[in-house]
Amino acid sequence: MLRTLVRRAHVHKPGFRFPDRKAPKESHTPHPHPAAPSSIVESFDHFQKVFSSGPHFHPEKLQSQSGDNSGSKGSGLLGDVDMQGREVAEDVHLLPERFWRTPALQFSDEEIEAVMSGGAN
Numbered sequence: 001m002l003r004t005l006v007r008r009a010h011v012h013k014p015g016f017r018f019p020d021r022k023a024p025k026e027s028h029t030p031h032p033h034p035a036a037p038s039s040i041v042e043s044f045d046h047f048q049k050v051f052s053s054g055p056h057f058h059p060e061k062l063q064s065q066s067g068d069n070s071g072s073k074g075s076g077l078l079g080d081v082d083m084q085g086r087e088v089a090e091d092v093h094l095l096p097e098r099f100w101r102t103p104a105l106q107f108s109d110e111e112i113e114a115v116m117s118g119g120a121n
Helices: 002-009 038-042 044-053 107-115
Strands: none
Touching: 038 044
């Protein structure tokens, strides 16, 4: 009979525990990772300021301050690239053939057949 009581007591234990609402909460203040290099730890305050004031990819914040949207400036990674007067290809097939051989543009016979038949195979 003792074995049955032990088994029943074990069965009725919940498999999970709810978080203790009275336990002290951990602070969620941003901080660098404990294993981060010392240079990152020292400049973390500067990172927070830049991050909080950054554009975060909002289109209105990404536009230049002067309002010049002619596209004459390249990305910051490439430096200043003058795109004024350069041709832009509307279709990839207007480019030289070496650009046609990209994996995204190479279709198998099955894919072509599925498109040509309307996909009703």
